[in-house]
Amino acid sequence: MEIKVIKNILERNQNAAYNIRRLADENKWYIMNVMGSPGAGKTSFIKCMIENLKDVFNIAVIEGDVASTIDAQQIASYGVKVLQINTGGACHLVADSIAEAIDSLALTPQTVVFIENIGNLICPSSFDLGENLRVVVSSAAEGDDKPYKYPIMFEKADVVVLSKIDIMDAIGFDKQRYQKGLEAIKDKDLKLFEVSFRTKEGVEGLIDYFYTLLDSYFKK
Amino acid sequence: MHEYFVTRQLVKIAEDALKDVSFKRVTRIKVVVGELSGIIDESLKFYFDILTKGTILEGAQLKIIPKKALLYCQKCSEYFERTKDFTCPKCLSLGKLTEHGKEFYIESIEVDD
Numbered sequence: 001m002e003i004k005v006i007k008n009i010l011e012r013n014q015n016a017a018y019n020i021r022r023l024a025d026e027n028k029w030y031i032m033n034v035m036g037s038p039g040a041g042k043t044s045f046i047k048c049m050i051e052n053l054k055d056v057f058n059i060a061v062i063e064g065d066v067a068s069t070i071d072a073q074q075i076a077s078y079g080v081k082v083l084q085i086n087t088g089g090a091c092h093l094v095a096d097s098i099a100e101a102i103d104s105l106a107l108t109p110q111t112v113v114f115i116e117n118i119g120n121l122i123c124p125s126s127f128d129l130g131e132n133l134r135v136v137v138s139s140a141a142e143g144d145d146k147p148y149k150y151p152i153m154f155e156k157a158d159v160v161v162l163s164k165i166d167i168m169d170a171i172g173f174d175k176q177r178y179q180k181g182l183e184a185i186k187d188k189d190l191k192l193f194e195v196s197f198r199t200k201e202g203v204e205g206l207i208d209y210f211y212t213l214l215d216s217y218f219k220k
Numbered sequence: 221m222h223e224y225f226v227t228r229q230l231v232k233i234a235e236d237a238l239k240d241v242s243f244k245r246v247t248r249i250k251v252v253v254g255e256l257s258g259i260i261d262e263s264l265k266f267y268f269d270i271l272t273k274g275t276i277l278e279g280a281q282l283k284i285i286p287k288k289a290l291l292y293c294q295k296c297s298e299y300f301e302r303t304k305d306f307t308c309p310k311c312l313s314l315g316k317l318t319e320h321g322k323e324f325y326i327e328s329i330e331v332d333d
Contacts (some may be wrong), residue, residue, distance in 0.1 A: 001333050005237050005326040009229050009251075034239040091222050122258045123222045126324075148305060151317055152256050178304075184291070184314045 011126055020102065024113075029102075031113045035153065036137035038119030041163035042072045044197040045137050046114045050078045057214055058111040062101045064118050066095045069198050071116060071173025081105050089090035092123035095130055096212045102205050110218055121150040132217075139164040144174045154182060159191040161206065166196040171206030223259060226324075227267035233326055234277055243331035246280040250330075252321035254287040255302070261286070291319025 008014070011044045012133040024031055050059055060081040072084040083101050086094060098115060099165050107113065115131065116145065117124040134164070136157035138146055141164050154160065168175065175194075182190055195202035234249055259331035261284045268282045269299050290299040293315045300308055306315050 001243070001331050003237060003241060003329045003331065007233050008325045009226050010231065010324065011233070012229055074230070090225065094225070119315055126258055128221070128253070152258065152322065155317055180314065181306065185317050 009121060010126060012061045013095050016099055017128035017130040019213045020095055020099055023102070023131065024130060024167035027107065027111075028218065029109070029111050029113055029213060030133070031115065031129070031131040032133045033115050033124075034135045034137065035121075035124045035157075036119065037121055037139070037142055039219060040119070040138045040139045041161070041170045041197055042099045042116050042119070043074065044163070045135070045161055046075065046116055047078075048197055048203060048207070049082055049114065049135060049210060050075070052212070053112070053211060054078060056211070057218070058108060060111050060113050061103050062093075062098065062113065066090070066118060071187070072145055074210055076084055080125060081107070087118060091118055091120050092127050093117050093129060098129045121153045123144065124134055125150075125153040127155050133158045133213075135159045135161060137161045137163055138167045140171065140173045144178040147185055150153055151181075151185050155185045157190075158195065159209075162192060162194045163166070164196060164198075165194045166199045171208060179206065223263040224267050224271075228263060228272050230264075230268070231275060231277060231325060232270050234329055235275065237326075237329060238331070239275060241331065243333045245332045246277050246329060247332055248281045248283050248330040249277070249329040250283045250285060251324045252285045252287060252325055253325050254321040255289040256321040257324040259324060285327065287321055287323050290318055291315030292318050299322065 002119050018153060033045060036042050046061060061075045063082060063084045064098050066089055067070060067084055070085050075082045083105050085097050085101055115129055134157050137155060138160060193202060193206045195206055234255050272278050288302050289302040291302055291306055292299050293313060295313045296308055300315060303309060308315050
């Protein structure tokens with residue numbers, strides 16, 4: 001006998017994500033899921049946001065790492081709420097652990113929550129964390145072929161931050177090829193920012209974008 | 221890379237689906253896995269054998285049905301299999317990613333009754 005099932009295997013995670021989204025909506029939290037390869041600049045992105053927005057918005061950070069608290073310590077030095085999740089080898093964060101983290105952070109209403117996902121271009125893309133926005137930080141150092149090789153990660157991104165643009169010329173990064181890859185993947189308008197967190201090139205535009213986005217969200 | 225986690229979910233869904241069914245033995249579980257789902261067949265099978273030990277699914281065969289990633293060419297109004305730079309093999313214009321290739325679900329469970 002054959003029993004038809006047709007059930008999405010990731011359903012449990014999706015249900016947990018749905019609950020987070022509902023809670024976030026009630027409490028007016030704005031949750032951002034920050035993804036990208038190891039060393040792409042996820043922590044630099046979050047640090048840049050904290051430095052420039054912490055006087056205006058409440059900020060909390062959930063740091064995902066396979067092991068260690070290096071990133072969490074850096075973030076804590078800014079005096080914002082931070083919680084470390086060590087996945088102990090797992091390649092992605094799941095909604096259940098975000099729900100727990102949110103609970104123990106005791107977030108006040110009207111808070112911006114940055115989730116730094118595990119450095120990896122594959123697995124995190126499959127797991128909805130109940131976020132409002134997906135940010136992919138992708139560095140020039142990784143090469144211009146990344147949208148072609150990891151299309152799902154880029155497809156699900158709302159904002160792509162192309163980082164380390166100060167080394168583009170030195171490594172022969174073909175920006176047109178990269179952009180064409182994104183174009184094939186994206187249906188909606190793609191927000192692409194080109195920045196160097198080291199030289200600060202392009203950073204101002206990024207800050208303006210997030211300031212406006214968050215300001216209008218909290219004023220709604 | 222996250223097959224351990226998803227295999228646990230898979231086993232749980234299968235157990236739930238079989239709760240009110242009378243059968244002697246589970247023979248096969250069919251799972252549809254798209255090329256872009258990020259799931260590696262071998263790894264899924266590896267964890268399936270480990271995680272079904274001692275459950276009603278022990279000894280069942282995990283049958284994986286692969287699905288290719290298809291892109292859509294708006295010019296030709298046709299689907300085509302993923303190419304290196306996502307260009308349509310016919311007209312060379314840029315294709316769009318579609319839902320084909322992202323599948324990851326249990327299709328059916330076969331039992332001896």
